[in-house]
Amino acid sequence: MANGSIYTLAEEIGVSPSTVSRALNNSPKISEKRRREIKELAREKGFKLRDFAPRLTNLCIMICTDGKEETIFSSYTEQVMNGVNQYCTEQELELSIFSSPREKLNRINTVKELFRRSVDGVIVLNANDDCTFIAQFEKEKIPYCCLLSGNPQFSENILTVNNEALAERAVDYLIQLGHREIAFLHSAPHNPAQQDRLKGYRKALAKAKLPVNEDFIPEVAPTFSVTGIEHGFQATTQLLSKHPEITALFAASTDLSIGARSAFYRKGLRIPDDISLLGCDNSQETEYFCPPLTVLDIPNARIGRSAAAWIHRKLQGEGTAHPPTEPWMQGSLIIRETTAPPRTN
Known part of the structure; x- marks a missing residue:
């Protein structure tokens, strides 16, 4: 040219x-x-186009990481990818996956890298306020959508649920059961979705005029080589050793719930007789926990599908300016068998 x-x-x-x-x-x-x-x-402008073979529209799932040895796959990412893949299969679209540390995405020309990969639209996972590269999408008018969390400067392109309200509802339920010593377990201190769940936890305790014991909120392990399951196990083991009075634990993800459940077993605690467990994300395995896990049902697969459909419509010139909001996106509380009134001494 x-x-x-x-x-x-x-x-x-x-x-x-x-x-x-x-x-x-x-x-x-x-x-x-x-x-x-x-x-x-x-x-x-004198542009001469090279001959290209016809290709499918390419939707890309971009998974942001902190770097090092952090795993990119979790129950959450799997659910989202299943939803996006279902839509792409039905519509005969191409689906690609691009994973990179946030620091690198901020440093490089991310739009150019995506264009090199023949990407037409982007679904961003695990974004947070450190993700300044999103400004490139805005400038170049790349159709994109951040799921559940994103850079607050570009909040209009975040497709999410009200994590704070959902978490508040979960802790309200535990309080109604009679629990007062309730712990909160999270694994991503910079993830807006998990931070909103922590806000909901604090809000529910405050509303019930219960003190927030900061010792009941374990700090996240400093190494990214520790997975959510490992952190769930390690943090819960330490928590119970220091505070055996805890009667319920609210875990901010399925992986954390899996780790916590293992810690309960190692400690000889029965669920829910000795301690209640409430998790997030209604992944398939939660129904087959022993006993089945009480969860906040966040429809990750359906949200992934909705994001893919919205971006596809945008590419066709038919989409709305911002991601859709529907009543089902608010999530719900599914009560199963891991929660019950606290034990009596």
């Missing part, structure tokens, strides 16, 4: 680079009017 690139074309017209690419390749997903506009400007 004599006077620029596909990026300068996109910037001048006010669309994403992927939209320019599809228009120049006569994609039916771009309106005829828009294709003519882009082609006319391309001719004026």
Whole structure:
């Protein structure tokens, strides 16, 4: 191209680079009017398009990490990917996965890297207020959506549930059962979703005029090589050793619940006779816990599917300006067999 690139074309017209690419390749997903506009400007700029083989629209799940040895797969990510994959399969779209530390994504030209991978739209997982690279998506008009958490500066593109209200409801339920010594277990101190659940925990205790014992909120292990399950086991083991008076534990993820359950078993505690356990994310395995786990049902798979559908509509020029909100996205409390009134001495 004599006077620029596909990026300068996109910037001048006010669309994403992927939209320019599809228009120049006569994609039916771009309106005829828009294709003519882009082609006319391309001719004026001396742009010569290489011959490309027809390809499918590519939706990318971008998994942000803290780096080092942190695992990218959890019950949450698996559920989201299942929902996105289901939609992509039905609509004959291509699905790709891109994982990278937040620090690297902030440092590089992330949009250019995604374009190199032929990505058309992005679903971002595990984003937080450190994710400044999201500003690149905004500038280049890349269709994207952050799930459950994101950079608060761009909150309008976060598809989430009210984690604070859900957590408050969970702790309210434990209090109604008669529990007063309730611990909270989390594994991601910089994750807005888990932090909102912690806020809900504190709010419920305050509402019931119960003191918040900071010792009941274990600090997160400093090494990222420790998984949610491992942290759940280690933190719960230490917590029970120091505070055997605890009668209920609220875990902010399924993996933490798995680790906590193992710690209870090692301590000889029966669920729910000796201690109650309440988790988050209604993944398939929670129903087959022994006993079945009481959970906050956060519809991760359905949210993933909804995000994929919204981005796809955006790529077709049909989507709303911001991700949809539906009543089912508020989640619910599923009461099973791991919660009961506290033991009596």
